[in-house]
Amino acid sequence: MSYAQLLAEIPMFESLGREDLETMSSLLQPRRFARGEVIFHRGDVGTALFIIRRGQVAIRLSSSEGREITLALLDRGDAFGELSLLDGESRSTDAMAREEAHLLTLQRDDFRRYLETRPQVSLALLANMSRLVRRTTQLVYDSAFLDARSRLVRVLLELAKTQGRQGPEGLVITPKLTQSELANLCGVTRESVNKWLRYYVREGMLSFEGGQIVLLQPERLGQDAE
Numbered sequence: 727m728s729y730a731q732l733l734a735e736i737p738m739f740e741s742l743g744r745e746d747l748e749t750m751s752s753l754l755q756p757r758r759f760a761r762g763e764v765i766f767h768r769g770d771v772g773t774a775l776f777i778i779r780r781g782q783v784a785i786r787l788s789s790s791e792g793r794e795i796t797l798a799l800l801d802r803g804d805a806f807g808e809l810s811l812l813d814g815e816s817r818s819t820d821a822m823a824r825e826e827a828h829l830l831t832l833q834r835d836d837f838r839r840y841l842e843t844r845p846q847v848s849l850a851l852l853a854n855m856s857r858l859v860r861r862t863t864q865l866v867y868d869s870a871f872l873d874a875r876s877r878l879v880r881v882l883l884e885l886a887k888t889q890g891r892q893g894p895e896g897l898v899i900t901p902k903l904t905q906s907e908l909a910n911l912c913g914v915t916r917e918s919v920n921k922w923l924r925y926y927v928r929e930g931m932l933s934f935e936g937g938q939i940v941l942l943q944p945e946r947l948g949q950d951a952e
């Protein structure tokens with residue numbers, strides 16, 4: 727089966743011509759993970775890049791006491807696991823399938839060969855890593871300077887931007903998130919997420935539809951948390 731069409735949708739590989747995409751496609755191995763299954767743990771040896779065909783993957787950190795934060799939720803067309811292939815260190819985070827996930831793996835040597843011979847792929851990877859550094863800086867800023875309410879609002883607005891769609895009432899956040907998952911994404915307690923979600927529902931700025939959060943007045947929400 728050719729995965730060239732999926733590869734062409736991924737920013738890191740979009741510069742590749744048809745022939746390259748077909749060659750890379752023949753190097754990919756499909757792997758399937760059940761809902762809740764761990765794809766890798768922080769500290770594991772990294773041997774492959776992962777590309778998501780279907781399903782959702784959480785990039786997470788957890789403490790020895792069982793506390794967790796979610797750094798990112800990834801879905802179709804997202805790639806992860808590039809860091810350890812580049813610096814030879816171990817996996818920097820855990821990765822877990824939030825729902826049944828159909829993934830493709832590209833082995834380290836094959837990935838590096840593309841980076842060495844296709845400068846456009848390296849540039850796109852650098853752009854990807856620049857975004858990652860910016861997001862991490864934003865997380866540091868948020869945890870140092872923002873209160874729980876502002877952190878929640880910032881995460882909701884970012885999810886709406888990266889994984890949202892326009893619905894009839896407002897911006898719908900596509901992944902269905904529990905309050906605990908939202909709390910992990912914001913780095914605040916579940917109680918505080920619950921308190922502020924209820925406040926924004928009362929104020930008419932957000933609602934819930936079929937388990938999804940809908941931002942009814944995203945601009946007002948943004949102003950409120952400034």
Ligand SMILES: Nc1ncnc2c1ncn2[C@@H]1O[C@@H]2COP(=O)(O)O[C@H]2[C@H]1O
Nearest residue numbers: 772797798806807808809810817818819
């Ligand atoms: N802060 C972050 N935000 C989003 N993704 C990350 C972050 N840190 C690490 N990752 C991804 O998670 C992967 C974990 O394995 P690697 O360290 O090989 O590569 C990492 C990146 O692809």
